Amino acid sequence: MDRKQLIGIVLIMAMLVGYQLLVPKPAPEKELAQKTQTTKPTTATGAAAPAEQAGQVNPTLDSAAVKAKFGEFATVATGESRDIVVENKDLKVTFTTQGGRVKEVVLKNYKTYTQKPLVLIDSKSSQTVLELPTNQGKVDLHKLYYQTSAQNATVSGQPQQIVFRAKIAPGESVEQVYTIPAEGYVLNYDLKLNGLTSTVGAGDIRFLWEDKMQQYENDLTNNRRSATINYLTADESFENLTEGESSQEATVDEPVQWFTIKHKYFLSGFIAKNAPLTKASFRASVNPADSSVVKTAIADVTLPMADVKAGKGQYKFYYGPNEFQLLGDVAPEFDRNVYLGYSILKPINKYFFVPVFNFLGKFISNYGLLIVVLVVFVKLLLTPLTYKSYVSMAKMRVLGPEINEIKERVGDDMAKQQAEQMKLYQEVGVSPLSGCVPVLATMPILFALFMLFPNLIELRQKSFLWANDLSTYDAFIQFPTIPFIGSHLSLFTVLMTASSIAYAYYNNQTTPAQPGPVNMKALSYVFPLMFMFVLNSYPAGLTFYYFVSNVVTITQQQLIRRFVDEDKIKAVLDENRRKNASGQGKKPGGFQALLQRQLAAAEDARKQADEAQRRAKQKNKGNT
Numbered sequence: 001m002d003r004k005q006l007i008g009i010v011l012i013m014a015m016l017v018g019y020q021l022l023v024p025k026p027a028p029e030k031e032l033a034q035k036t037q038t039t040k041p042t043t044a045t046g047a048a049a050p051a052e053q054a055g056q057v058n059p060t061l062d063s064a065a066v067k068a069k070f071g072e073f074a075t076v077a078t079g080e081s082r083d084i085v086v087e088n089k090d091l092k093v094t095f096t097t098q099g100g101r102v103k104e105v106v107l108k109n110y111k112t113y114t115q116k117p118l119v120l121i122d123s124k125s126s127q128t129v130l131e132l133p134t135n136q137g138k139v140d141l142h143k144l145y146y147q148t149s150a151q152n153a154t155v156s157g158q159p160q161q162i163v164f165r166a167k168i169a170p171g172e173s174v175e176q177v178y179t180i181p182a183e184g185y186v187l188n189y190d191l192k193l194n195g196l197t198s199t200v201g202a203g204d205i206r207f208l209w210e211d212k213m214q215q216y217e218n219d220l221t222n223n224r225r226s227a228t229i230n231y232l233t234a235d236e237s238f239e240n241l242t243e244g245e246s247s248q249e250a251t252v253d254e255p256v257q258w259f260t261i262k263h264k265y266f267l268s269g270f271i272a273k274n275a276p277l278t279k280a281s282f283r284a285s286v287n288p289a290d291s292s293v294v295k296t297a298i299a300d301v302t303l304p305m306a307d308v309k310a311g312k313g314q315y316k317f318y319y320g321p322n323e324f325q326l327l328g329d330v331a332p333e334f335d336r337n338v339y340l341g342y343s344i345l346k347p348i349n350k351y352f353f354v355p356v357f358n359f360l361g362k363f364i365s366n367y368g369l370l371i372v373v374l375v376v377f378v379k380l381l382l383t384p385l386t387y388k389s390y391v392s393m394a395k396m397r398v399l400g401p402e403i404n405e406i407k408e409r410v411g412d413d414m415a416k417q418q419a420e421q422m423k424l425y426q427e428v429g430v431s432p433l434s435g436c437v438p439v440l441a442t443m444p445i446l447f448a449l450f451m452l453f454p455n456l457i458e459l460r461q462k463s464f465l466w467a468n469d470l471s472t473y474d475a476f477i478q479f480p481t482i483p484f485i486g487s488h489l490s491l492f493t494v495l496m497t498a499s500s501i502a503y504a505y506y507n508n509q510t511t512p513a514q515p516g517p518v519n520m521k522a523l524s525y526v527f528p529l530m531f532m533f534v535l536n537s538y539p540a541g542l543t544f545y546y547f548v549s550n551v552v553t554i555t556q557q558q559l560i561r562r563f564v565d566e567d568k569i570k571a572v573l574d575e576n577r578r579k580n581a582s583g584q585g586k587k588p589g590g591f592q593a594l595l596q597r598q599l600a601a602a603e604d605a606r607k608q609a610d611e612a613q614r615r616a617k618q619k620n621k622g623n624t
Contacts, residue, residue, distance in 0.1 A: 066078065070139055070144075071134055071135075071136035071137065071139065072134065072136065072168055072169065072172075072199050073134070073139050073144060073166075073168055075167070075168060075169070076144045076145050076146070076166040076167065076168065077143070077144060077145070078145065079097070079098070079145025080097070080145070081096055081097055081098035081145070082096070082097045083095065083096050083097075083103065084096075084097075084148065084150050084151065084152060084162065085152045086150070086152070086153050086154075086155060086160065086162065086180050087108070087153075087154050087155070088154070088155040088156075088180060088181060088182050088183055088184070089108075089182065089183040090107070090108055090109055090183055090184060090185055090320070091105060091106070091107065091108065091180075091184075091185060091319065091320075092105070092106040092108055093105050093106075093180065093187070093319075095150075095162060095164070095178065096123075097145055097146045097147070097148060097164065098143075098145055098146075099128075099130075099141070099142035099143060099144065099146070100141070100142075100144070100146035100148075100164030100166065100174075100176040101128060101130075101142050101176070102121060102178075102187070102317065102319075103121075103122075103123050104119060104121055104122045104123065105119070105120045105121040105268075105319040106118065106119050106120070107120055107185075107266070107319070107320065107321070110266075110321065110460075111461065112215075112216045113215075113216065113217050113218040113461075113469070118216060118266070119214070120266055120268060120319050120320075121211075121268060121319065124212075125211060125212040125213075125214055125293075126209070126210070126211045126212070126268075127209075127210045128142055128207070128208065128209050128210075129142055129206065129207070129208040129209075130142045130191075130205065130206075130207055131205065131206035131207075131208070132174075132193075132200065132205055133200065133201040133202060133203040133204075133205070133305075134199055134200060134201050135198075135199060135200075135201045138206075141166075141174055141176075144166045144174070145166065146164035146165060146166045146174075146176070147164070147165050147166070147167070148162060148163060148164050148165070149163075150162040150163070155180050155181065155182050156182055157182055158182065159179050159180060159181045159182060159188075160179070160180050161177060161178070161179050161180075162177070162178045162179075162180070163175060163176075163177050164176045164177075164178075168196065168199070171194070171195045172194065172195040172196050172199065173194045173195070173196075174191075174192070174193060174194070174196070175190070175191075175192040175194060176189070176190070176191055176192075177189070177190040177192070184320075184326075185318055185319055185320025185321070185326070186316055186317070186318055186320075186330055187316065187317040187318075187319070188314070188315075188316055189314070189315045189316060189317055190313060190314050190315075191205075191303070191308055191313035191315070192308070192311065192313065193308055193309060193313075197309065200305070200309070203305065204278055204279075204302040204303060204304055204305045205302065205303040205304075205305060205308060206300070206301075206302055206303075207270070207277075207299075207300075207301050207302070207303055208298070208299070208300050208301075209261070209270070209297075209298070209299045209300075210296065210297070210298045211261050211268060211296070211297045211298075212293045212296050213227055213261065213263060213293060213294040213295050213296070213297055214292075214293070214294065215292075215293075215294050216263060216264070216265070216266065217264055217265070217471075217472060218469070218472055219472055219473070219537070220291060220294065221245065222264065222472070222537065223263070223264055223294045224244075224245045224286060224294055224295060225243055225244055225245055226243060226262075226263070226264040227243075227262065227263055227264065227284065227294050227295045227297070228240050228241045228242070228243045228248070228262050228284055228295075229241045229259060229260065229261055229262065229282040229283075229284055229297055229299060230259065230260045230262050230336070230337050231252065231256050231257075231258065231259035231260070231280065231282065232256065232257045232258050232259075232331075232332065232333050232334075232336075233252065233254050233255065233256055233257065233276075234254055234255040234256070234257060234276045235254070236257070236332060236333055238333055238336045239252075240262075241282055241283075241284050245286055245288075246286060247283070247284065247285040247286050248283070248284050249281070249282065249283035249284070249285075250281065250282050250283075251280075251281040252279070252280040252281065252282070255275075255276035255277060255278055255279075255280075256272075256276055256277045256280040256301065257271070257272055257276045257277075257331065257332065258270060258271040258272065258331050258334065259277075259280065259282065259299050259301065260318070260337055261297045261299065262322065262337055263294070263322070264322075265321060265322050265457040265460055265471070266320065266321055266322055267318055267319075267320060267321075267322050267337055268317075268318070268319055269316075269317065269318035269319075269330075269334075269337075270299070270301075270315060270316070270317060270318075271315060271316040271317075271318065271330065271331045271334075272303075272315055273314040273315060273316060274307050274312045274313075274314055275304045275306075275307045275312070277301040277302060277303060277304075278302045278303075278304050279301065279302040280299070280300070280301040280302075281300045281301075282297075282298070282299050282300070283297070283298045284296070284297050284298075285298075303315075316330070316331070318330055318334075321457050322337050322338055322455075322457055323338070323457050323458070324338040324340075324350075324354050325354075325358055338455055339451065339455050340354070340448075340451060340452060340455070341447070341448055341450075341451030341452065342451070344444070345444060345447055345448040345451055348444060348445065348448040349448050349451065349452045353448065353449065353452055354452070356374065356377070357370075357374065357456070357458065358458070360373055360374060361458060366464065367458070367459060367462040367464060367470055367541070368462075368464025368465065368467075368470070368544065369464075371470075371541060371544055371545050371548065372548055374545070375545060375548045375549050375552055376552060378445065378549075379549070379552050379553065379556060382442055382445075383556070385441055385442065386553070386556055386557070386560065387560055390557055390560045390561070390564060391564060391569070392430075392431075394564050394566050394569055395428075395430050395569055395573065396430075397566065398566055398569050398570045398573060399424065399425075399428065399430065399573070402424055403421060403424070406420045406421060406424065426580070427576075427577045427580050427581070428573040428574075428576050428577050428580075429573070429576035429577075429580065430573065446546075449542065449545060450542065453538075453539050453541050453542035453545065454471075454538065454539050454542065456471065456539075456541070457471070459471040459539060459541045462541075464540075464544070466491065467492065467540040467544075469540070470539060470540050470541035470544070471539050471540075471541065472539055472540065473488065473490045473493075473536065473537050473538065473539065473540060474490050474491055474492050474540040475488035475489075475490070476488075476489060476490060476491035476494075477489040477491075485533060485536060486536060486537055488536070488537075489536065490535075490536050490537075490540065490543060492540045492543040492544045492547060493532055493535050493536050493538075493543045494532070495543075495544075495547045496528075496531075496532075496535065496543045496544075496546045496547040496550070497528045497529065497531070497532040499546075499547050499550035499551055499554075500527075500528035500531070500546075500550055501525055501528050501529075502550070502554065503550045503553060503554055504524035504525055504528065505525075506554055506557070507524065508524060
């Protein structure tokens with residue numbers, strides 16, 4: 001290719017590109033048709049509406065097409081959309097006459113992590129279908145146009161009703177009635193089919209709710225892990241889609257009393273007052289490429305037609321915080337939307353920590369100080385166990401020289417070491433487990449708090465020291481993502497780790513070394529470092545609690561040490577030894593006696609094995 005040909009090709013390409021950029025494209029026919037239709041909105045009667053009166057309306061449709069699609073409901077298939085805003089102390093709800101449904105819900109007492117109004121429901125992210133079977137096919141009641149006399153209002157004192165009515169024919173109508181309380185987050189909802197017995201077909205009413213869950217907290221990964229759909233079956237079995245960052249779905253074979261679309265700290269729920277929802281399927285899907293949506297939740301349920309026909313189509317909507325104290329009165333088991341831990345830990349949180357936390361919250365507005373008070377209160381309750389544990393460790397320290405003497409005498413034979421030590425414990429009346437039991441008794445409390453704090457909405461957006469929000473991690477230092485750590489470092493987690501290592505160091509100075517293949521003293525330094533990586537992204541309130549707890553425990557043990565006289569303990573052990581030697585002492589029982597029997601049996605088995613090995617060697621020598 002010569003120079004002239006190359007220049008010609010470049011010029012032709014430049015002309016084509018310029019033509020595409022400079023010459024305007026004609027509007028597509030579909031867009032033109034839509035623009036034409038939207039400039040001529042229609043009223044409920046089908047007549048053209050003035051532009052200044054037109055709201056969001058159905059496009060002009062051919063009457064034959066409307067009749068074919070909506071059948072007897074064609075008279076309310078077109079109309080004008082009007083919004084009605086009703087608010088109370090806690091909620092701001094926007095209803096629309098297009099569908100007679102909830103269009104938007106704003107939680108007035110809460111903000112997003114960017115301090116914007118918390119819009120729990122809006123027309124873009126939340127869509128609903130209310131599908132009624134008729135003799136001519138299925139009709140979506142949320143696409144019809146309703147009439148109402150309601151106006152914008154603020155509810156105070158008595159609850160307020162809003163009635164949406166779609167008049168199908170004389171004596172025939174669909175009514176949706178909402179009751180908004182003066183305060184709170186529960187909307188009562190009645191669905192009525194007046195005089196439509198001959199129009200309604202066989203089957204139940206389908207209610208489909210799709211919610212593209214918006215992000216209200218700063219940690220998208222944690223939000224996705226917490227977002228799910230919970231539901232309660234007719235036999236009061238609480239179920240949910242598995243929480244996590246993957247998509248989940250479930251088809252429920254038995255009736256459902258209620259379901260909720262659960263964010264980390266907020267709920268949108270639907271509750272049946274009378275007969276349960278006959279069929280239900282749920283799905284929560286994740287699109288990793290779309291960071292604007294936490295999860296897409298879809299609830300597909302059926303409302304019993306018999307109840308609605310009989311005037312018992314009564315339900316509730318819940319739009320509000322996932323707060324344990326508020327949910328108990330909404331519906332049976334509704335407070336289980338707040339996860340309080342495994343069944344063995346749940347009573348600790350439900351009957352102790354949640355009531356105590358809320359009681360303290362009435363008097364202490366600073367939640368960092370509240371956590372400090374909570375730690376001190378719990379430690380005071382556990383003081384008897386802590387004291388008993390320390391005394392047990394003191395007894396083991398007193399016996400330290402004798403235990404070391406046994407090790408030197410027996411050597412590396414671990415079984416014999418343990419047998420000799422158990423014999424010593426029996427002589428002086430000491431149980432080796434007496435120091436472990438008090439410590440183990442406190443473990444359920446630590447695990448219960450580990451489950452509770454990430455689910456406490458009370459900590460949400462409560463600041464303390466450098467932490468802006470105690471319900472999430474305190475990103476004291478931020479940096480590019482590092483494996484196992486993430487993109488931040490939590491200072492409360494670092495302080496918790498340092499206090500745990502300090503506690504381990506102090507504890508190791510007062511605890512005698514235990515025999516065994518694992519160096520427990522070394523592990524006591526390793527575990528805090530491991531937990532630092534685990535807890536770095538956990539709520540600052542939790543790591544701050546653990547930090548304060550470690551500091552208080554060290555202080556508590558220092559105080560107890562002043563009241564424990566090891567010389568007196570040694571005198572008591574020597575007296576026990578004398579009584580046991582003379583047969584006056586108390587015989588060991590329970591686990592200690594069982595352990596002694598097991599060790600004795602192991603020692604006998606070892607001796608028999610050694611004897612058998614010795615005889616085998618002698619036999620081999622005789623044969624040679």
